[in-house]
Amino acid sequence: MTSAWTNETAIQQWNSGSTRESMEATAERGDFAKEHLLNPVLLRLLGDVRGRRVLDAGCGNGYFSRMLAGRGAQVTGVEPAESLISFAREKAGEGISYVQADLARLPEMEPFDAVVCSMVLMAIPEWKPAMRACVEALRPGGLFVFAIVHPAFEELLGTWRKYGEYRQTEYLAEYEIAGRDASDFHRPLSAYLNEVAALGCRVREVAEPGLDPEMADGIESHVRMPNFLIVAAETGCPLMP
Numbered sequence: 001m002t003s004a005w006t007n008e009t010a011i012q013q014w015n016s017g018s019t020r021e022s023m024e025a026t027a028e029r030g031d032f033a034k035e036h037l038l039n040p041v042l043l044r045l046l047g048d049v050r051g052r053r054v055l056d057a058g059c060g061n062g063y064f065s066r067m068l069a070g071r072g073a074q075v076t077g078v079e080p081a082e083s084l085i086s087f088a089r090e091k092a093g094e095g096i097s098y099v100q101a102d103l104a105r106l107p108e109m110e111p112f113d114a115v116v117c118s119m120v121l122m123a124i125p126e127w128k129p130a131m132r133a134c135v136e137a138l139r140p141g142g143l144f145v146f147a148i149v150h151p152a153f154e155e156l157l158g159t160w161r162k163y164g165e166y167r168q169t170e171y172l173a174e175y176e177i178a179g180r181d182a183s184d185f186h187r188p189l190s191a192y193l194n195e196v197a198a199l200g201c202r203v204r205e206v207a208e209p210g211l212d213p214e215m216a217d218g219i220e221s222h223v224r225m226p227n228f229l230i231v232a233a234e235t236g237c238p239l240m241p
C-alpha cells in the first residue's frame, strides 16, 4: 500500500538515491530506454518547440530540459530533490531556468504552451494535485504530455528474465514497487486517464512504444510489450472543482 508514503519522504529517497555517477551517465540523452523509447515519442508529441514556453515537470538531472532548450524552447525545469536540481543547474545552458518545488505545491508562474512530465507521476504518492498543477500551469489550449511506466507491464524486464514471459498478479490495487534508486507506486491505467479527463483535458494521442528489433540486443521483452505509456492531451474544457 502507498499510505505510509508522503511526497516529502519520496523526494528524500530521490535525493539520497541519485548519485553523481548515475546523473552523469544519463546527462545527455537519459538511459537506454529513454533514448530509444521515450525521447523520440515525447519530441514528436511536443512538436516544434522553437520560441515556446515549456515546463519540464519533475526534470530530474535536466537532460530533457537541455534537449528542449537545444531545440529553441524557453524551458522551466521543476525538481524538488536537492541533488538532482543542483546537478541540473550546474549543466543548464541558455534558455533554461529551474525552480525547486514539489509539483503538488507548484508556485504560480506565467502560463506555459506545453508541460512535459516524463516518468514522474508514478513516483509521487500525492499524484493527483501534481497532475492538476501541470494542467493548471498551461495556457488555454496548451499541451500536456506525460509518460509513466506502463501500469500493465511495470516489472517487464525482471519477470521476462525470470519466466521468459511477462507475469503480473496484482493490477487493480494501488501498491509500492521498490526500485533501485527510489520507489514507484502502481495505479491502474484508468486512474491516470480518468484524472486527465476530470481535469478538462482532451486526449490527442496515447503511445505505447516498442523497441526496434534491431536495437533489442537481448531485450526481447521490450520489442513485444510496451514498458512505457505516453499521453498527449490538450486543455480546453472547463476544470472540475
Ligand SMILES: C[S@@+](CC[C@H](N)C(=O)[O-])C[C@H]1O[C@@H](n2cnc3c(N)ncnc32)[C@H](O)[C@@H]1O
Binding pocket: 007, 010, 011, 014, 015, 030, 057, 058, 059, 060, 061, 062, 063, 064, 078, 079, 080, 081, 084, 101, 102, 103, 104, 117, 118, 119, 120, 123, 124, 130
Ligand atoms: C524517474 S525520475 C524522472 C526524471 C526526469 N523527468 C527524467 O525523465 O529523467 C522521477 C523524478 O520525479 C521527481 N519527483 C519525485 N517526487 C516529485 C514531486 N512531488 N514533484 C516533482 N517531482 C518529483 C524525482 O525527484 C525525480 O527527479
